[in-house]
């Protein structure tokens with residue numbers, strides 16, 4: 001029998017993906033939780049009395065996040081009030097089912113739940129958007145709307161801190177994608193554990209930043225957490241998928257690849273341009289919401305949707321095309 005390398009007592013039942021240590025189930029659960037706790041402590045993520053919204057999608061990452069935060073809050077007495085905040089993007093056969101999971105998590109974890117929908121905020125569902133523009137750029141719309149919807153939901157609850165379930169694999173993929181795209185501005189920010197931008201009233205943090213996806217799945221499996229595992233029906237995300245495959249191939253040769261990429265991303269310091277554009281908080285001239293530009297990113301996208309521009313042939317002179325909207329978005333600061 002192979003014994004657990006931590007307790008030297010129980011039978012080892014897994015090889016830990018992050019360190020390749022042979023561990024028993026109990027020690028794995030404890031070590032996973034302790035690492036998340038250490039991340040929280042090292043970065044002073046919370047303060048006593050703080051109210052924090054957990055971006056809850058019903059998927060494995062945010063479900064594990066909610067469970068582990070509840071466990072650590074009780075074990076170490078953080079004194080934080082956690083609530084669940086879910087965005088309904090309006091995707092039939094995906095988000096409607098996952099929201100049922102979040103609603104069960106509300107009961108299981110005894111956390112209040114608020115649901116905010118794209119329909120109610122923007123008068124569009126993602127299903128409608130995909131019908132209008134197709135699947136090629138739909139993730140851009142969804143990402144911009146979700147970001148603002150989470151902010152608006154948190155603000156309506158008087159909350160200024162949102163935690164999300166982004167994990168180490170997500171972060172390594174993002175670092176690699178930004179390098180491959182030459183997106184230096186995003187590369188600079190993408191490894192930060194806490195972010196706050198001028199167009200948001202809430203800061204964001206990622207307590208699972210160093211947690212491997214495989215370990216999140218194992219943790220959820222051992223604790224039999226109730227999560228929803230279907231992929232979004234509209235998301236091709238081809239570039240991220242390719243970055244993921246590349247990382248998986250590298251991992252087969254070098255197991256520390258994910259953490260190495262994150263450390264590399266953190267270590268890269270960029271030369272600041274003296275003339276760099278400063279982000280200034282203002283209000284969107286169209287919807288009145290907080291923005292770092294005259295017109296917020298969501299309104300730029302809504303304008304293109306409402307004019308039904310994607311149906312107009314590319315190259316039209318007077319009405320901007322989807323491509324020019326994307327270019328416009330790229331030039332805005334976030």
Ligand SMILES: Nc1ncnc2c1ncn2[C@@H]1O[C@H](COP(=O)(O)OP(=O)(O)OP(=O)(O)O)[C@@H](O)[C@H]1O
Nearest residue numbers: 055056057059060061062063085086087164165166
């Ligand atoms: N509809 C939503 N409502 C609330 N939060 C969301 C929603 N979608 C995503 N998030 C937040 O953003 C994080 C990253 O989202 P992404 O879509 O990349 O998910 P994922 O890796 O599949 O995560 P999960 O397993 O939690 O769904 C999620 O862990 C969650 O905290």
